Amino acid sequence: MTQTAGHRSRATLGAAVVALVALVAGTAFGAAGELQQLGYVDRPPAFVLGDFIGGWTFMAAGAIAWARRPDNRIGPLLLAIGFTWFVGTWGRFPNESVSHLARSFQGFYEPLLGVLVLAYPSGRIAGRLGRLVVVGWLVEHGAWTVARLTLERPLSWYGCATCPGTVDALIADRTLLQAIAPPSLALSVGLAIAVLLLAARRLIVAGPAGRRRLAPVALASLALGAGIVATGGLRLVIMPGLFGDPRVAALTYVVLTLAAVAVLAGLLQDRLARTAVADLVIDLRHDAATGDADPRRLRDALARALGDPSVELFPFDQEVNAYRDASGAIVPAPEAGPRRALTLVGTDAARVAAITHDPSLLDDPGLISAVTAAIRLEADNRQLAAEVERQLAELRASRARIVTATDAERRRVERDLHDGAQQRLVSLSMELGRLRATAGQSGDPAMVAALGGLSGELEAAIEELRELARGILPPILTDAGLGAAVESLALRAALPVDAEVDLPGRLPPAIESTLYFVIAEGLANVTRHAHASHASVRVAGRDGRVSVEIEDDGIGGAQADRGSGLQGLSDRVGALGGTIRIVSTPGRGTSLRADLPVPT
Amino acid sequence: MSEPIRVAIAEDNVLLREGLVRLLREADFEVVGAAGDPAGLLEITNRDRPDVVVLDIRMPPTHTDEGLRLAAAIRARPGPRIGVLLLSQYVEAAYAYQLIETEAAGVGYLLKDRLSDTEELSDAIRRVARGGSAMDPSLVAQLMRRRRERNPLSELTDREREVLGLMAEGRSNQAIAQRLVITLKTIETHVASIFSKLGLEPEPDDHRRVLAVLTYLRAR
Numbered sequence: 167m168t169q170t171a172g173h174r175s176r177a178t179l180g181a182a183v184v185a186l187v188a189l190v191a192g193t194a195f196g197a198a199g200e201l202q203q204l205g206y207v208d209r210p211p212a213f214v215l216g217d218f219i220g221g222w223t224f225m226a227a228g229a230i231a232w233a234r235r236p237d238n239r240i241g242p243l244l245l246a247i248g249f250t251w252f253v254g255t256w257g258r259f260p261n262e263s264v265s266h267l268a269r270s271f272q273g274f275y276e277p278l279l280g281v282l283v284l285a286y287p288s289g290r291i292a293g294r295l296g297r298l299v300v301v302g303w304l305v306e307h308g309a310w311t312v313a314r315l316t317l318e319r320p321l322s323w324y325g326c327a328t329c330p331g332t333v334d335a336l337i338a339d340r341t342l343l344q345a346i347a348p349p350s351l352a353l354s355v356g357l358a359i360a361v362l363l364l365a366a367r368r369l370i371v372a373g374p375a376g377r378r379r380l381a382p383v384a385l386a387s388l389a390l391g392a393g394i395v396a397t398g399g400l401r402l403v404i405m406p407g408l409f410g411d412p413r414v415a416a417l418t419y420v421v422l423t424l425a426a427v428a429v430l431a432g433l434l435q436d437r438l439a440r441t442a443v444a445d446l447v448i449d450l451r452h453d454a455a456t457g458d459a460d461p462r463r464l465r466d467a468l469a470r471a472l473g474d475p476s477v478e479l480f481p482f483d484q485e486v487n488a489y490r491d492a493s494g495a496i497v498p499a500p501e502a503g504p505r506r507a508l509t510l511v512g513t514d515a516a517r518v519a520a521i522t523h524d525p526s527l528l529d530d531p532g533l534i535s536a537v538t539a540a541i542r543l544e545a546d547n548r549q550l551a552a553e554v555e556r557q558l559a560e561l562r563a564s565r566a567r568i569v570t571a572t573d574a575e576r577r578r579v580e581r582d583l584h585d586g587a588q589q590r591l592v593s594l595s596m597e598l599g600r601l602r603a604t605a606g607q608s609g610d611p612a613m614v615a616a617l618g619g620l621s622g623e624l625e626a627a628i629e630e631l632r633e634l635a636r637g638i639l640p641p642i643l644t645d646a647g648l649g650a651a652v653e654s655l656a657l658r659a660a661l662p663v664d665a666e667v668d669l670p671g672r673l674p675p676a677i678e679s680t681l682y683f684v685i686a687e688g689l690a691n692v693t694r695h696a697h698a699s700h701a702s703v704r705v706a707g708r709d710g711r712v713s714v715e716i717e718d719d720g721i722g723g724a725q726a727d728r729g730s731g732l733q734g735l736s737d738r739v740g741a742l743g744g745t746i747r748i749v750s751t752p753g754r755g756t757s758l759r760a761d762l763p764v765p766t
Numbered sequence: 767m768s769e770p771i772r773v774a775i776a777e778d779n780v781l782l783r784e785g786l787v788r789l790l791r792e793a794d795f796e797v798v799g800a801a802g803d804p805a806g807l808l809e810i811t812n813r814d815r816p817d818v819v820v821l822d823i824r825m826p827p828t829h830t831d832e833g834l835r836l837a838a839a840i841r842a843r844p845g846p847r848i849g850v851l852l853l854s855q856y857v858e859a860a861y862a863y864q865l866i867e868t869e870a871a872g873v874g875y876l877l878k879d880r881l882s883d884t885e886e887l888s889d890a891i892r893r894v895a896r897g898g899s900a901m902d903p904s905l906v907a908q909l910m911r912r913r914r915e916r917n918p919l920s921e922l923t924d925r926e927r928e929v930l931g932l933m934a935e936g937r938s939n940q941a942i943a944q945r946l947v948i949t950l951k952t953i954e955t956h957v958a959s960i961f962s963k964l965g966l967e968p969e970p971d972d973h974r975r976v977l978a979v980l981t982y983l984r985a986r
Contacts, residue, residue: 208807518900584824588855596785599882600792621882628879633854642858645823645830657859662914765936 181236185245189229192249199255199268206258216419217255224248225432235433237532239289243282244429250274270314276354277303279390280361284368286383288530296364302358310350317343349357362387371505374476379526382428389421398713443536446471450544462492464541471537476523489520509536511545519544542631559605565741570676576591576639577675583635588628595624623640647672651682652703660693664702673712677762679765680738681705681714684746687718687731688758694754696720708764718760724750732758771895774808774814775800776821776836777853778829778983786820786881793888799963802826804836811840811848818849823861834861837873843969845870857905863984866899870936870980871973874900889941899936900978906934909983920961929956934979938972 201217203209204311225248232241254272257652259265284296291297364634365387371381371642450469480489480500488496500520507525512518519541527534602617635641643651649667656663672678685703692701698720725748736746744762773795777783778803787797799810803826807819816899819840823833839851852865862875874894880886880902886964887922910919920929932942932983938955943950961968964982969975 225908274798401978443960581829584855589782592855592881593779593781593785595783595879595882600789603792603884625879625882638854641824641856642860646858646860650858653860654858657912658908660913662912 178233178236178679181241182233182491185229185232185241189225192225192245192252193222196225196252196255199252200278202258203255213415216416219253220419220422220426221248221251223426224251224578227426231430231433238287238433240282240286240429240433242287243278243289244426246277247275247282248426250278256668261537266315266318268319271309274307274311276358276390277307279386280358282429283361283365283383283386285389286386286429287379288532292314293364296361299360299364301356303354303361306353306357310354313343313346313350317346361664362391368526374524376527380690382425385421385425389418389425393457408418440525442716443471443533443540446537447540448640450540454496456689468521468537468541472523472527472533477523480510480520480522480691482519509534509538511541518542537557562741562743564741566676569680569738571740573639573676573679575678577644580635580639580641580644583631584641588631588635591624591628591631593626595621598624614700630681637738639679643678645674648678648681648705651678651704652685655682655686655689656703659689659701661698662700663689664700665703666703669705669707669712672765673707677712677742678737680742680744680762681712681760684714684735684739684758684760685716687735690719691724691731691758692720695724696722698755703755707764710764711761711763713759719755719756721752722750722756724748724751724756735760770794770796771816771818771891772798772816773796773891774807774810774816774819776802776819778802778822778823778825782822782878789881789884790820790888790891793884795888795891803914804832807836807860808839814868815846816848820851820853823852823854831861834864837865843873847897849891850874851876851891851894851900853881855901856918857908859905859909859984861907862901862980866977867978870899870976871897871971872899874936875971876900876902877904877944883897893936896937897973899973901935901976901980903931903935906931906983909968909980911933912940912983914985918952918964922960926956926960926963929953930960930979933960933975934955934983936972936976 186326196218200214201464203214203217204211224244228241228244228246228248230241231238231244235241248272250271253268253274256268257265257272259268277300281291281300284300285292291300362452365383369377369384392726446467450464464481465477468479469475469477478492478500480491480497482488483490483496486496491497500522502522505525506522507528509521509523510517510519511521521538521541598617598621602614602621605613607615640651640654642654648669652665652667673681685705689701689703692698698718701716701718703714703716705712707713732746732748739746739760739762742762744760746758746760748756748758750756770824773790774788775783775786775797775982777786777800783800783802785799790797795865798814798816799806801807801810806842807821812818819837821833821836821897823831825832825836825853833852833854837852840848840850849872850865852861853876854861855878856914857877865873865875872894874890876890880890891978893900910927919927919930928946929942943953946953958968966978966982969978
């Protein structure tokens with residue numbers, strides 16, 4: 167986790183350094199270029215400043231975007247647009263070679279703006295047509311640049327080393343260049359119009375949510391359009407630095423600046439969208455933690471995360487093998503429509519949900535996959551938690567059933583002993599008594615003695631059986647409840663015991679016997695280990711719970727796990743959903759406490 | 767000999783019930799009726815007004831402590847007192863104290879083990895019929911074994927403890943003298959000494975003496 171974060175921050179830092187260096191270099195390049203423009207009548211200072219701001223804003227926006235979103239190619243693209251914007255400003259550099267290069271390479275920002283218009287915001291151009299048009303435009307511009315480089319030569323190439331650089335450079339094959347210019351320009355404008363049409367189509371298809379996201383495309387398209395008009399005239403006269411209508415130029419600067427700002431804002435918003443995915447995960451966790459799984463809340467969280475109010479969520483219900491809508495009704499499987507895109511969460515084997523949303527969201531596949539991953543993760547999590555919870559409930563119920571069944575079995579055995587063997591033996595003993603009385607009357611001392619011996623044996627057997635029955639389950643507990651049984655225990659204990667039982671009535675049998683055995687075992691432990699002179703037993707029940715506390719004034723230091731016989735009792739108490747706790751400080755006595763819920 | 771003591775029986779175990787009827791008739795009691803449940807006993811009691819009812823604690827319908835509740839009901843009836851002798855497979859001090867809560871006159875509580883000694887049983891019935899008490903020796907022994915914070919019982923001599931136990935069972939001085947084969951005079955001396963050592967007021971009636979002694983044994 168930490169390591170991943172470390173890698174990530176190093177990558178971000180690297181991009182930030184590169185972006186900063188590029189921005190500084192680009193600013194210097196642009197400023198130096200613009201400064202050369204000052205003093206020419208066709209370049210009033212306001213124009214120069216506007217030109218600089220327009221280009222620089224692109225570079226700055228690009229640097230920030232690159233630093234913040236190193237994974238997105240829009241940042242470097244913006245920087246490149248800003249840089250190429252300034253290339254033309256070096257067209258009047260005193261060194262002819264430099265100004266020649268600048269004049270030849272100027273205008274590349276146009277096809278790059280085209281790339282921006284079609285690739286924003288993901289950095290990738292969707293659709294073959296768009297890619298074809300943009301590549302065609304770049305090739306066309308490259309060809310024009312090569313033509314200018316070769317056909318339009320600086321004066322110095324002809325031996326005039328000291329001639330001042332002017333716009334009226336000697337052009338060797340001006341005629342040829344002039345012949346190439348119109349078709350080249352027509353192609354360039356055609357491709358630009360194609361790009362603008364594709365951008366318009368993107369805006370129309372996008373829908374309301376998508377249009378909001380694509381607002382920078384609209385601005386950049388305007389800038390492109392204005393630039394084409396401006397530089398179209400430029401190319402027609404083949405005069406670098408000459409703008410057509412100054413109003414068009416001014417508009418171009420304003421729109422260009424706005425476009426750069428809008429692109430940057432949009433990219434950072436996309437970054438916010440990623441934060442929204444994190445919010446979505448938190449929302450989901452919150453819902454899971456509070457047990458509030460209202461699909462409407464989930465839908466709203468999803469809409470926030472995707473920035474698309476039209477999002478609809480259809481959770482898949484495994485039990486009925488169908489999708490449900492926000493109200494919980496079963497609906498047919500959602501389908502993609504002309505203005506709706508469909509994203510499925512989960513696999514065909516384990517469907518989780520279907521989301522219908524604005525198609526423009528598909529432009530940012532990272533966002534969609536992050537959101538679906540979050541939903542799927544949460545669905546898996548919930549399913550696992552539900553499964554664990556179900557198994558746990560099953561296990562609890564089964565443990566409680568075992569205890570209850572054991573208890574019922576003890577009761578049955580005790581009752582059987584009482585009604586069967588014990589009664590028979592008593593009956594037999596009574597008959598033996600009668601026989602003995604008769605034998606006494608008829609005066610047969612040997613017979614009387616023999617019958618007396620038998621009678622004694624029988625009484626011993628009855629006594630043993632009684633103790634056995636008590637060990638299985640004390641009859642007084644079944645017959646009279648915990649209060650009487652605890653009093654009986656206290657009276658039989660080998661040390662003075664205070665007993666206090668405060669119960670509103672009888673408890674369920676399994677709870678009564680469990681508490682009884684806890685007290686019996688607790689008192690036995692006090693007798694065996696505590697060296698106590700006194701013990702107390704308190705049983706209290708109210709509000710659906712019952713607790714028992716056995717305290718002594720002995721040596722303390724008792725432990726639940728060491729041969730105290732409490733482990734079995736702890737299991738028994740746990741099976742009924744209760745807890746058992748020992749507090750035993752050496753020298754300060756021992757307290758054993760059991761708490762149990764009482765089902766109503 | 768005077769009128770035979772009229773006895774009614776309630777015991778749900780048929781074998782035991784019939785054995786008990788036979789035993790008591792042979793011991794010259796008049797058995798006016800024998801029932802298998804509380805309702806049956808109440809019917810007999812209302813009809814035949816026995817002197818003593820002998821009843822089991824566990825009886826239908828719940829087989830828990832029906833006998834105890836029936837005993838309380840019979841003792842609470844208006845009219846001449848009917849003695850109550852409870853029989854059980856086990857004796858519990860808690861039950862004994864529930865029985866003698868207000869008074870010990872005409873109450874008995876014996877283990878069914880005692881049925882093997884006809885004379886013992888007959889004696890208990892006669893005592894209960896007279897308004898005395900009959901507490902099972904095992905119950906008394908259990909109470910006297912109890913440990914307590916400060917135990918004045920340890921100040922008693924062995925003989926005095928023996929006498930105390932027999933008093934707690936509900937026996938008269940006469941009976942104790944017979945049992946221990948000593949003179950009535952000696953017994954009276956022992957009793958006076960016991961009462962003085964335990965700090966109890968001397969009680970003239972046997973049944974009030976039982977109550978006092980058992981109450982003393984219960985205290986911590």
